Amino acid sequence: MSTDTAPTDAEAACFEAGIKFGSLYHQFAGTPVSPDTAPSLAAAMADSIENQPHCREVTVDVRTDELEAALAESTADYTELTGRFLEVEIVVDYEGCEVVTRMEMEDGYPLMRLESVRSRE
């Protein structure tokens, strides 16, 4: 049997959280980054995405250890931002439903996942 119902607030909150993650990643992937410029880029990523509706908090860590490891293998002193260099947590609050989401590397891929969905009622 199949059920087709109007989305719940929790589902809408998860949808909103996904939008923020896709936005953050595809807006900033490819940006030239080095250990020196990682902090200002991380700050701008967090501030910019926090503008989006229902977005309570964005925490971006550009992993300078990974950045330095990548640059040690190369002749360049900067590289392009990609998931390998990022740890991100995004908290969305939609109609009293709080969703915590996180991106980190798993098996060599940046994995975005739902951490928790919490309704206040």
Next chain:
Amino acid sequence: MSTDTAPTDAEAACFEAGIKFGSLYHQFAGTPVSPDTAPSLAAAMADSIENQPHCREVTVDVRTDELEAALAESTADYTELTGRFLEVEIVVDYEGCEVVTRMEMEDGYPLMRLESVRSRE
């Protein structure tokens, strides 16, 4: 009282759908576009995002009527892609849960929303 449970498949499906929307919008917003080049851009947007996990179908319509209206007011023959020129439908299938999402203009803003969440069990 507050409840904090592991995300359901439906919630994870909605999160995945949001990721696709945020990705599509922020990857391609700002692309130079004209009525002549709208079809190839729309095709690439759909094809590219369909690569993402759990993404069953992406339909992108670049609204040439709006594009022509914008260009009629200007001296340029192209503009930058933004939500005003887009209608998008994305269907995600995650562990037997199908989510249909849509973006269209509402009150002058591109609004992304969940259309339906359907579990097959």
Next chain:
Amino acid sequence: MSTDTAPTDAEAACFEAGIKFGSLYHQFAGTPVSPDTAPSLAAAMADSIENQPHCREVTVDVRTDELEAALAESTADYTELTGRFLEVEIVVDYEGCEVVTRMEMEDGYPLMRLESVRSRE
């Protein structure tokens, strides 16, 4: 008659300056921005693009007056970054040739242009 010669250092410097401008614009156009978050975005834009080869200095001003004017006409409290909100100066130094370039609005369009090309010999 047509002449086809190896590019001069001045021409290569101008090419490099153009790359920086195109990069800056298309990397960051579409970013969610508000008067509060404009400063961190401007800082990240400048820092990021200064990583690129031969780039001596990037100065980014996000025009909060224009941003506030745009938001006053709308119900949203943020918008997407576009040329209307930007004034940028980029200085490139390539093999002893300094090129100064600038982007600002002219007749409603963000115009990127060469200010000066200076050889030191």
Next chain:
Amino acid sequence: MSTDTAPTDAEAACFEAGIKFGSLYHQFAGTPVSPDTAPSLAAAMADSIENQPHCREVTVDVRTDELEAALAESTADYTELTGRFLEVEIVVDYEGCEVVTRMEMEDGYPLMRLESVRSRE
């Protein structure tokens, strides 16, 4: 001694060519791509950038050999577009000056360079 003169048409043409390259790269870097979707992405990249002023022709080749090699090493069936997968030629015509530019890999880096600058007078 230092000379500071108004830019020549050839220098302006090189600046314009650089803008197109930076735009193309930073607009599309990060796009999800697979061997199946490479052709539509390449077509959209060329069509979109050809909209820009003074841009006569853009040729984009997404290197499916490199794409397949990258995917063979991974468990994913798509990856993110980056310079490793691209060969691009852009021809700009500015006030009778034709500039040919090219991007290809060199020592593991995507190098953008001026091929020729040709004045017709």
